[in-house]
Amino acid sequence: MDGERLSVYLRSLEQEEDGLLSEIAKEAAASFVPIIKKETGSFLRTLIAMKRPRRILEVGTATGYSALLMSSVMPEGCTITTIEKYEKRIPVAREHFRRAGKESVITLLPGDAAELLDTLPPFFDFVFMDAAKGQYLSFLPRVLRLLSSGGVLVSDNVLQGGDLLESRFAVARRNRTIHARMREYLYVLKHTEGLQTAVVPVGDGVTVSVKTEETDGEPGAGNERGSGRQV
Numbered sequence: 115m116d117g118e119r120l121s122v123y124l125r126s127l128e129q130e131e132d133g134l135l136s137e138i139a140k141e142a143a144a145s146f147v148p149i150i151k152k153e154t155g156s157f158l159r160t161l162i163a164m165k166r167p168r169r170i171l172e173v174g175t176a177t178g179y180s181a182l183l184m185s186s187v188m189p190e191g192c193t194i195t196t197i198e199k200y201e202k203r204i205p206v207a208r209e210h211f212r213r214a215g216k217e218s219v220i221t222l223l224p225g226d227a228a229e230l231l232d233t234l235p236p237f238f239d240f241v242f243m244d245a246a247k248g249q250y251l252s253f254l255p256r257v258l259r260l261l262s263s264g265g266v267l268v269s270d271n272v273l274q275g276g277d278l279l280e281s282r283f284a285v286a287r288r289n290r291t292i293h294a295r296m297r298e299y300l301y302v303l304k305h306t307e308g309l310q311t312a313v314v315p316v317g318d319g320v321t322v323s324v325k326t327e328e329t330d331g332e333p334g335a336g337n338e339r340g341s342g343r344q345v
């Protein structure tokens with residue numbers, strides 16, 4: 115099946131977005147701010163509607179598109195905490211939350227997730243990981259500490275527009291570290307006891323992991339590659 119044609123077709127099925135979301139998406143495209151693809155947004159909305167979380171954590175706000183999208187389907191009483199470190203994007207996202215009237219339910223934490231994740235109190239029952247791809251692996255144990263039992267972790271861009279399928283030698287030299295780290299990330303997600311993970315080829319590739327029991331994000335003992343390895 116031709117992946118590009120499939121994406122075009124799937125995108126054609128999507129409904130028009132509400133005014134502000136559509137404006138943010140256009141702004142993002144014009145200023146090269148990377149945001150989730152339309153079909154990924156639709157998938158995320160469906161997962162939120164299904165899970166009905168009480169507390170959502172997002173790593174990587176950008177200008178607030180995905181946070182607002184999630185807020186449009188989350189249940190009454192649910193809150194979103196979202197982390198962004200790029201100073202220029204923080205006031206823009208805050209202004210979008212204000213315009214949407216969502217300031218009281220979406221809290222933006224400015225700063226580096228590498229530091230902030232360790233300061234947050236558990237538990238979140240839905241985490242959307244959408245920050246620097248090379249950091250997913252090191253964020254994983256911290257995110258799993260914050261995730262409740264039965265909680266869902268969704269990570270975006272895991273297939274890197276198809277690059278992940280290529281051998282490391284076919285990937286541009288500058289992308290090889292990320293390529294290796296992302297392969298490792300997928301391996302760990304699939305081999306950690308207490309995590310049930312599916313890799314879904316929607317958009318740039320998404321993983322959906324459910325925390326079925328307490329886990330520290332180390333690949334379970336009993337598999338050669340993983341045993342005893344620190345994530």
Ligand code: SAM
Pocket residue numbers: 148149150173174175176177178179180181197198199200203225226227228244245246249
């Ligand atoms: N989720 C957003 C959306 O779809 O609207 C897009 C997020 S964009 C792909 C990734 C964002 O993560 C960027 O704005 C980047 O500055 C931020 N980021 C990357 N590494 C980060 C880190 N360590 N801590 C906090 N933010 C980070």
